Amino acid sequence: MPLNTVEELVAQLREGGARVTTARRLVLTVLVEGSQHPTAEELLATVRARAPDVHASTVYRNLEELERLGVVVHTHLGHGPATYHLASEAHGHLVCESCGATLEAPRDLFEDMAQGAKRRLGFVLRPYHFAVLGLCAACAARATTAQP
Amino acid sequence: MPLNTVEELVAQLREGGARVTTARRLVLTVLVEGSQHPTAEELLATVRARAPDVHASTVYRNLEELERLGVVVHTHLGHGPATYHLASEAHGHLVCESCGATLEAPRDLFEDMAQGAKRRLGFVLRPYHFAVLGLCAACAARATTAQP
DNA sequence: AAGGCTGTTGCATCCAGCTCGCATTTTGGT
DNA sequence: ACCAAAATGCGAGCTGGATGCAACAGCCTT
Numbered sequence: 001m002p003l004n005t006v007e008e009l010v011a012q013l014r015e016g017g018a019r020v021t022t023a024r025r026l027v028l029t030v031l032v033e034g035s036q037h038p039t040a041e042e043l044l045a046t047v048r049a050r051a052p053d054v055h056a057s058t059v060y061r062n063l064e065e066l067e068r069l070g071v072v073v074h075t076h077l078g079h080g081p082a083t084y085h086l087a088s089e090a091h092g093h094l095v096c097e098s099c100g101a102t103l104e105a106p107r108d109l110f111e112d113m114a115q116g117a118k119r120r121l122g123f124v125l126r127p128y129h130f131a132v133l134g135l136c137a138a139c140a141a142r143a144t145t146a147q148p
Numbered sequence: 149m150p151l152n153t154v155e156e157l158v159a160q161l162r163e164g165g166a167r168v169t170t171a172r173r174l175v176l177t178v179l180v181e182g183s184q185h186p187t188a189e190e191l192l193a194t195v196r197a198r199a200p201d202v203h204a205s206t207v208y209r210n211l212e213e214l215e216r217l218g219v220v221v222h223t224h225l226g227h228g229p230a231t232y233h234l235a236s237e238a239h240g241h242l243v244c245e246s247c248g249a250t251l252e253a254p255r256d257l258f259e260d261m262a263q264g265a266k267r268r269l270g271f272v273l274r275p276y277h278f279a280v281l282g283l284c285a286a287c288a289a290r291a292t293t294a295q296p
Numbered sequence: 297a298a299g300g301c302t303g304t305t306g307c308a309t310c311c312a313g314c315t316c317g318c319a320t321t322t323t324g325g326t
Numbered sequence: 327a328c329c330a331a332a333a334t335g336c337g338a339g340c341t342g343g344a345t346g347c348a349a350c351a352g353c354c355t356t
Contacts, residue, residue, distance in 0.1 A: 019323050019332060040313080055335050060314065062333090076224070076278065081313060094271050103269060112260040121251060122285025123242050130224065130278035137270025167303055167352050188342080203306050208343060210304090229342060 004088055006032055009071055016069040023047065023054045027062050031072060037083040037102065077102055077131045090128050096136035098143070103136070152236055154180055157219055164217040171195065171202045175210050179220060185231035185250065225250055225279045238276050244284035246291070251284070 009028045010020050018024075030038070030046045038046070044059045063084055066072040074082040077095050092105030114125040135143060157176045158168050166172075178186070178194045186194070192207045211232055214220040222230040225243050240253030262273040283291060 021322070021333060023334075053335080057315075057336080058334055064315095065333095094265065094269070094273075096271075097274065097277075103271065105265075106268065109261055109264050109268075112264070113257055116257050116260070117242065117253075117282070120254065120257075121242070122288065123244075123251065123282055124288040125242075125280060125282040126245065127280045127282070129245075129281045132273060132275045132280075133277045134265070134271055134273040134275070140270065140272040165303095169304065169352075171305075201306080205307080205344075206305055212344095213304095 004032055004086060009086075012071055013066075013069065018065060018069060022051060023058050024062050024066075026051055026054070027059060027066070028071075031084065031086055037075070037077065037085065039081040039083055041081065043084065073128065075129060075131065078133075092127050093131035094136075095131040095133050096139055097133045098135055098139035101136045102131070105132070152180055152234060157234075160219055161214075161217060166213060166217060170199060171206050172210050172214075174199055174202070175207060175214070176219075179232065179234055185223070185225065185233065187229040187231055189229060191232065221276065223277060223279065226281075240275050241279035242284075243279040243281050244287055245281050246283055246287035249284045250279070253280070 006025065006028050009032070010025060013020055013024070026047045027043060030043055034046055035042070040056075040059055040063060043063075044054070044056055047054050047059060063072060063074070067074065070087055072084055073087050073090050074084045075093060076082055077093055078100070091107065092110055094103040094105050095101070096103075110125060110127045114127070117123040117125050154173065154176050157180070158173060161168055161172070174195045175191060178191055182194055183190070188204075188207055188211060191211070192202070192204055195202050195207060211220060211222065215222065218235055220232050221235045221238050222232045223241060224230055225241055226248070239255070240258055242251040242253050243249070244251075258273065258275045262275070265271040265273050
């Protein structure tokens with residue numbers, strides 16, 4: 001059962017046979033303490049605030065390895081860079097095509113679709129990797145009133 | 149009501165005030181006649197089979213313009229390049245994370261989720277731009293039997 | 297049918313967002 | 327403390343696409 005303190009995550013690394021380095025510990029720390037949906041570049045910047053010599057490729061390789069170990073996951077919210085968060089916080093995303101607002105999808109929103117896909121196609125949904133696009137309430141309202 | 153012959157699509161272009169060039173007509177032709185989910189590069193290759201001097205950036209710019217006019221849409225099926233198809237054929241996609249298989253989602257699969265999002269969040273779903281990932285029937289079966 | 301305005305093209309170059317190869321440094325087990 | 331394996335810094339390279347510009351071609355007018 002993965003939890004969310006740096007020490008618990010570090011323990012997960014050791015169990016997976018990975019070494020614990022300063023860069024790696026910092027990446028985890030930033031993910032635990034930092035903003036919700038950081039990109040690799042934002043992570044790098046925050047890590048560098050504490051350890052200026054960490055290289056971009058180190059962060060990319062760490063994120064890759066952490067993902068392989070099931071500690072973090074990445075999500076594509078739109079056309080820009082991927083965003084990263086702890087695997088224990090995995091959730092679906094709804095992103096507004098018009099204003100870019102990002103909403104966390106309620107846990108059960110995908111439930112019916114997942115059951116339908118399973119029953120009809122045998123397909124097991126893991127709908128967290130890509131956001132689902134659409135129009136947020138405000139933009140949807142604006143779009144309909146703007147129609148002649 | 150957009151239909152699927154090149155001439156109808158060309159008419160849509162003229163209505164939108166765009167000019168009809170050889171390159172543009174060829175892109176449409178390939179989309180009408182060609183494979184299901186071509187990438188920009190595959191489109192380019194097929195277009196060049198008929199008109200070898202068409203440049204890559206022309207295809208990218210045409211796809212952008214055709215999208216602006218509502219004639220084509222692009223979809224991200226995974227981490228690779230985007231895929232393009234006619235807007236009249238828009239549909240959701242389910243992509244297997246394990247084997248890469250791409251399924252067209254039945255039209256109504258997103259319905260319940262769309263209604264739930266609308267009712268609870270006011271969010272209007274347009275779930276065609278990104279695929280929804282998961283495991284296809286075969287890979288899901290293999291994954292569960294492989295567990296000790 | 298010719299002219300001309302303006303959208304479109306070819307070309308070269310640039311860009312973001314990673315990814316890789318390699319020599320050097322660190323880590324964790326003995 | 328020692329050593330093999332793993333991780334890092336650094337630079338170069340890569341994919342997929344965007345952009346600035348001069349030359350060209352559609353389409354409208356006359």
